Amino acid sequence: MNAIDRRESPAEGFDRPTTAGRRTSEEWVQFFSAFSHIVLVANSDANEISTLRTTYPDTALFVFFNKVDKVLSEPFHGNTLLITRSNQAGSELVYRNILDRMVSLLPCPGFTGVMNVRADSVEAMNSIEDFGNVPAGLLDLASYFEQFYPLDHNCSTGFAMAVWICEHVPGPKLVLSGFTAQRSKWKLFHIHDWTFEQTFLRLLALKGRLEMVGTSVRNSYALLADHFPYLSKDDVAFGVAETLSLRLESTNRSVDKLISITMPLRVIYNGIMGLKRKSKKERILAARRKLAEKQ
Known part of the structure; x- marks a missing residue:
């Protein structure tokens, strides 16, 4: 990670604010x-x-x-x-x-x-x-x-x-x-x-x-079109779309196989989750619904 240019140290005179009471x-x-x-x-x-x-x-x-x-x-x-x-x-x-x-x-x-x-x-x-x-x-x-x-x-x-x-x-x-x-x-x-x-x-x-931080950010596709003037930005956009479509189709095939292979595991998982105690959030929301129904 590259260090960012520092300002003068605020050890003296830095007025640190607090969040207390802020609403707007x-x-x-x-x-x-x-x-x-x-x-x-x-x-x-x-x-x-x-x-x-x-x-x-x-x-x-x-x-x-x-x-x-x-x-x-x-x-x-x-x-x-x-x-x-x-x-x-x-x-x-x-x-x-x-x-x-x-x-x-x-x-x-x-x-x-x-x-x-x-x-x-x-x-x-x-x-x-x-x-x-x-x-x-x-x-x-x-x-x-x-x-x-x-x-x-x-x-x-x-x-x-x-x-x-x-x-x-x-x-x-x-x-x-x-x-x-x-x-x-x-x-x-x-x-x-x-x-x-x-x-x-x-x-x-x-x-x-x-x-x-830790991520290189640049538009390589725009730079590609600039570097090869015979490729228009539309050419690059359509090429990217076609490649993504092919890769997505390949991923979908793999996902479909995984769904079939893991079906027994999912049956067991769903059964266990059905026995799981409700979370604190779910209990709070259920209590609110019951209170609303009584009113």
Whole structure:
């Protein structure tokens, strides 16, 4: 990882903001604008946590998401923000009572607090009081993403923040770390349109609006057309489409074979899942439905 040019050390006179009580976009723009770099750290084992802190200056803000123990095995010292995404039952960190455990990995004085964000109208925003003594603020982006995100999916939290910060907070350098959209040991949720998100983020990187750590970003197909003038951009586009079509057809054949081979295993799996105890989220939603029916 190449080190980014550092600004002067802010050890003296740096006014570190907190998330406490923030609810409006304007308040969050003011918060993020206080930092020279905003480093969004995805829950991916592609991150090099040991080098992140020393790569960026003391004015950088490191943004972690939800269950930070996926990427942090020890406390991370630096300016930090914890973003917890709401689902239909609210913040998982709150209803599972694991907020304190996550916050313990982001010690003071660098810890600025928690942001509770939602990016879909079906998600239930928490109240600031739900976070107890932890400084907290709220950001509702549901209507923002209804304007352009694919309707049959909802966006990932990292994508939501990257796009919103890119458009609304032009001052700080925006850096994405671990944004690979590839499954490692952590589950990759298919409620998100990963192809759409990666395309959008790479386009923003190509335009210099953000940086993607560990990923080379350039449009090789456009460079191909420039290098070989007898190939038009339409020629290149049709060639890419045909190649992708052939590769997809080959993949579909392999997937079809796997579905047939693994059918006995799936029968066993479905049987076990049918006996599994409902999750805390499912129990909360079921209780809400029963309460609504009584009213």
